Amino acid sequence: MNFETTNANLVSNNWLTQSSYITAQALQNRIYLDTLSQRNLYAQMLGDLLLGYLKKFNYDGFAHEIQQRILQINPENLTALIVDANIKMQIAAAEIKRAGNPPEEKLPQYPAAYRAYLSMQQAYARVDDLGYQSMPPEAYQAWLKSFEAAKEKQENKELKEKLQKEIKLLKSLPKPKVIYNKNN
Structure with a gap:
C-alpha cells in the first residue's frame, strides 16, 4: 500500500506512476514502488534522518557518517546517492571557482578542479542510471494543485451524499396535515 503524505491518502501504484516523474527504468531498478526489506526500510529511515539533519545543520562529519552507513546497508539508496552527488557538486563548484x-x-x-568535476559527473550518472528523474518545480506545483482539486471534489461528493440522505429522510417522514381555519 502506498500512502501519499502530501494529500494524506492511500494511492495506487498506477496513480503514482501517472502523476509523478517515475520512469520505467526506476521501476525496473526497484528504486520506487517496491516492497522494502527490513534492511532497506532501515536505510530509508536513516535517509529521512539525514535529510532532516542536513536541513537543520548542513553537511558535516555526522551527516557523512549517516550517508556512508546508508550506502553500506543499501548501495542503491536514492536519498544517499542524491546527497552524495549534491555534495560532490558543491565541492566541484568550489574547486572550479578556486581555479578561476x-x-x-x-x-x-x-x-x-577536473577531478572534482569528474567525481560529480560520475555521482550524477549513478543516480541517472537508476532511472531517477527530478520533478521540475512548476510540475510539482501543478501536482500539489491537483490534490486540492481532488480534495474539493471529494468534499463536494461527501456533501452531496449527505444532502441526499437528508432528502431521503425527509421524504420518509409522514406528510404534515394542513388544517385550514375558515375564520381567518
Missing part, C-alpha cells in the same frame, strides 16, 4: 572559473573544455588544465 575556467570553461569546461579547459578544466583538464586544473587537476583538482
